[in-house]
Amino acid sequence: LFLLFFLAFNYETRPTVSCKHLPWVADRSNAEVKRNVNCDLYEKKVYVRQCIVGKGEDYRGKVFTTKSGLICQQWWSKFPHDHWWTPTASNGLELNYCRNPDGDNIGPWCYTTDPERRYESCNIPQCKDEVCITCNGEDYRGQVDHTASGKECQRWDQQHPHQHIYQPEKYPDKSLDDNYCRNPDASPVPWCYTTDPLVERENCNISKCLEKRQRSSFTTNCFRGRGEDYRGKINETLSGIPCQRWNAQNPHEHPFYPNIYECKGLEENYCRNPDGSEAPWCFTSVPEMRTALCLQIKRCADDIEAEDCYQENGKNYRGAVRKTRKGVTCQRWNVNTPHRTKINPLTHPEANLTENYCRNPDGDQHGPWCYTTDPKTEFDYCAIKQCGTNPFYLLTPLVEFSECGKREDRIQSFLRIVNGIPGNSPWTVSLRDRKGNHFCGGSLVNSRWVISTKQCFSSCYVDLPGYSAMLGTLFRDPQEDEPSVQIIPLTKIVCGPSESQLVMLQLEFPAQFNERVSQICLPPERYIVPEDTECEIAGWGETKGTGDETVLNVAKVRVLSNSGCNQYFRGRVRESEMCTNSFQGGVGACEKDYGGPLACRNSDCWVLEGVIIPMRRCGHPGQPNIFIRVSVYVDWIKKVMEMA
Structure with missing residues (x-):
């Protein structure tokens, strides 16, 4: 037991406050075995890895059969085959597990229990071959953790020896586990930062799949998600500028060669998304503008087909639909999980809030709704459409505002959109992607909420870690020490009614109002702005x-x-x-x-x-x-x- 303890785990005493991060620690829920005031125990990666690196001298898995199916002989036993190997605390010769103590080219092996066969390879797969890659390996989730030159990879959650932007918490969809090779930036192949201070990053040697997977999700008239599967023929920007051909390097040089990114559909000069941007894009044919999104391409509808219809605003709807427009099951009205209900059978006894049927107890003008069973979405509208077309009324009420929409007009600069004039807009928000780049605008309507448009986001369920709102600056890329700048992470996205194209974005903590940051007023319901305003x-x-x-x-x-x-x-x-x-x-x-x-x-x-x-x-x-x-x-x- 004492022997296995020190083979399988790393023992870290803590006489000092310093921490030690181990690139070879297993990244799994049970990797940390024990923690107390004196020491931490971590399970070593070699004990959970199911493949080998190189010749597999450090393989510590639990395979105990050879490639032909023979059971391995115990390493401490000299029968049926006599040998000179002796288990020690360092050579890993445990029980009858396959090992490679002599660095044999055949990889891990063992003596067999068959008297006629002395030893045989266990045929443990190479990590580089265990999981092959398709295309450029953006979906690779294997366990290669060394570069093609043999350098050990740096853990993704560490900033030493190399600082980088790809923190796992910012890119939860990229599976930046441990120190495994990944491809979070659409490079030609998976790669990693290295533990060599003199070499920042290198590509990894991972086998390509022999059979190419066929994609059945290609679209031509609209795009889903971020549009990686869009294969339509739009070839100009939203402002009408022709796109540069993908096989050209003029006027803009770029790394997206069609022969290297052969599965990305980089044909002609069509809008595509080879790097996981927010939407299809292209290099433009004008030197002054390098790239542009092709947001004139419509997003494919993501609502499910309506299962029923309602009259007027649906307040009297008593049907049996219990599913949202996105296909999520409704929460029961009389329970408080996953969401605590503010509207329920006790507060609205006349609304027939039975089971989890869609209802409209508050007279929402956008139709029946329900609390959802998705912990991230409090409520949503249901898979129900209007039975007919209802009259649409707009109003012109007299309204007064007091606590919003104020600004200091003496804060001015020479500012322009297209033929614009000087001005200041303290409620205008710069939305930032996971790399910190501005990609869309928004409006601060509350200290915790921003309104923007759905076209800026890949879906209503986009992972928001790493996305943020920047407030309080006139500059797209302000200086780090600019005192008025507030950068607040986004924590939630809520999509508006299906036809609205709106989203609301919740801030992690409230914005601080000052002369550079203030909320804009909301108009009265259905107010119509007079012409020529x-x-x-x-x-x-x-x-x-x-x-x-x-x-x-x-x-x-x-x-x-x-x-x-x-x-x-x-x-x-x-x-x-x-x-x-x-x-x-x-x-x-x-x-x-x-x-x-x-x-x-x-x-x-x-x-x-x-x-x-x-x-x-x-x-x-x-x-x-x-x-x-x-x-x-x-x-x-x-x-x-x-x-x-």
Whole structure:
């Protein structure tokens, strides 16, 4: 027992405060065997690894049969085969497990219990061959932990000897376990940071699968998730700039050679997503703009088919549907798990809140809903559609605001979107991806909540670790010591009603309000902004050469009636959308502005009347701009904040 104790575990005394991280520790729930005030015990990786590295001299697995199925002889036994090996505390010759004490080229072996066969290889697979890779190995989850040159890999959760951005908690979908080779950045093959201070990273030697897996999820007219499987023929950016061919290196040099990324569909100059970006994209054909997302490509509908219909707003719906629009089962109304209910049979006895059937006890204008059995989603609307088309009423009430929408107008800079003018927008939020890059805008409507657009995110269930909101700066990439900057992690995403294109993003902790950070007011429900009202759009997006994209750009626009807007768009603008005029050669929102605010002034306060969404062209001369009309969804916005 004493012998096995020191073979199988690493014993760490703690006379000092220093910690020791071991790259060869098993990354599994039972890896840490014992912890107390004096010592920590960790199970060594070689004792749980089911494959070998090199010749397998350090293999400590528990295979005890040879490649032909013969049972191994005990190492301490001299029968039926006499030998000179003696088990010790260091050579791992335990019981009758396969080992390679002499570094034999055949790998781990053993003496057999067959008198006619002295010894035989156990045929333990090489780690590099145990799990093969397809394409460029982004989904590789094997256990190779050395580079092609034999260097040991650095653990992903450590920043020594090499600092890096790929922390496991930021990339939970990349399986950055232990120190295994992975491919979190869409490189040609899996790789790792090394434990050699002089060599930052190297590729790993992992076998390619002989049979190529066929993908059945390719789409051509829309894209799912991040669009890695999009194979359509859109070949220009949202602003109409032709894409650069993937096999060309001019005007932009890049590493995405079609012959290296052969499974990524890098044909012609079509929009693709070879690196796991937020959506399909391309290198552009103009030197001034390296890349652009192709957000004019629609997202494929992810709602399940409606199972029933409801009249008016569905308050009297008494059907038996018990599933959300995303297919999630509803929580029972009379239980408080996984969510504590604020609406239940006791609070609303007249609403027929039986079992877990979809109902509309609060008269939600977007239809029947339920609490869900998904711990991450308090409530959602159900797989039920309206039986017919209901009249859509918009109002023009008199409204007063007091605690929101205030700003200090003397904070100004030379700022532009596309043909914009100077301004300041303290409620405009810069949404940051896991690498810290700005990718979309948002609006702060509460100290804990930001509103943006669904087009900025791959799904309603995207993993948010590593994503954050940056507030309090005019600059896209502010200095680290800028005192007003607040960077707050995002913890939750809530998708709006199906037709809304809105998302709400919860902040990990409240934003601190000051002259650079304040919340914008929400409009009254179903309020319609009078035509010709002057409003502002703001963001850090593309300016098409008309301004500085490194600072917050603001432009003034005037509201256009929906009837006037529909003359241009041939009736395609809905009442849940609103428009502004385009003038001065095409004032409009472009890439990376999406999700940002259309703010309109009401007395002395600014009100979030619209949310910027992608259009077929951005900043196109003479083309009106279309926004989501926020007033149609104010009841949903308030409901999300109340239930959180």
